[in-house]
Amino acid sequence: MPVANIQVSETPLVLYALRRADDALILGHRLSEWCGHAPMLEEDMALSNIALDLLGQARELYTYAAKAEGKDNDEDKLAYLRDVRQYRNLLLVEQPNGGFAQTLVRQFFYSAFADLYWRAMMASRDTTLAAIAAKSEKESAYHLRHASEWIIRLGDGTDESRARAQAAIDHLWAFTGEMFAVDEGECALIHADIAIDPGSLRGRWLTTLSGVVSEATLELPQTDWMQQGGRTGRHSEHLGHLLSELQSMQRTFPGQTW
């Protein structure tokens, strides 16, 4: 018998935590798909380690979202019992792994943002979010360094690796605008010093990107058109497939525990 989706009362704070939790879970899941398939053992372990960090961040954020909602939900229900339209992650993080270069470009775009974002969030007046930020900030710094080194190695590598890295940058660029967008509910949280204005990070994010990308002999696209929708549940076709795998056990055996 199919398991019904849970309902979530998305107050601005619940939604805020949920969006960041979904980012971390979905990106972590994508990286975990490399486990056993990465081009070398060290990289297999690195991507799995990063996935684990993201999964840990997701758990803290889901737990907090459930607490803020104050209903019957918990981290597992939020992860396993919401359908694709209820997911609130960035379109960027659900994009398929593609080749190794595409995975690393996706990781680079996200980590460059996450590093700045979590560092700024350490000053949040919400003590739980500030605590999660303090933990995540250190992890993101390692993730960013790892991805940056790969972008340089791929871009400044062979013709083949350079072409793949550039193609990935061009392909994923349109999904980066969403990181800096806010809605009305988030504006109120920013006003209350609970959230930070992501738009204020864009300049530094671009500086980080430009430095690495030019060292890699690659180029950032000049286009400004950006795709949005993930934050309100309008996803690309890829997320449904990802969720069907991520949720299959709980959907098949409801409430099953290890």
Added chain:
Amino acid sequence: MVTVLERDSELRKRAWDAAASVVDPEIPVLTIADLGVLRDVVLDGDDVEVAITPTYSGCPAMNMIALEIEVALERAGFRGPKVRTVLSPAWTTDWMSEEGRRKLHAYGIAPPQASNSRRALFGEQAVACPQCGSANTELLSEFGSTSCKALWRCKACREPFDYFKCH
């Protein structure tokens, strides 16, 4: 005569010692006290609550450690012990004891270097080989066999080794 205060402080010490005896399942030479994961032990009457701070957000050893703490306290005579996870302040390798660093080194893992500042994170790293002591080493991978370790190689004795990362 034993006052209530003395009895409580004796009980708390017993609870602390029991919790502090729990070792990291991944690095069994280190106790959670050595690691700085054990933050506090609170007694309320006969109820005991242990506060721990996770090393990394997703560290799978934390569930195991929480379970082991409960078992250790039950064995020490405490009924229904509770383990609470405290996120703030965030764990840092600066909390690792000198004793812990010495034990890590003897175990063959290079201990974290003194400071967890971003400079230490991103500056030039020079990690001495825990096997032969040579400073002629190189980083193989930022991410090692567990979240908290990086993989290095000694160019003098040719042995690979784990380095407990600054955090």
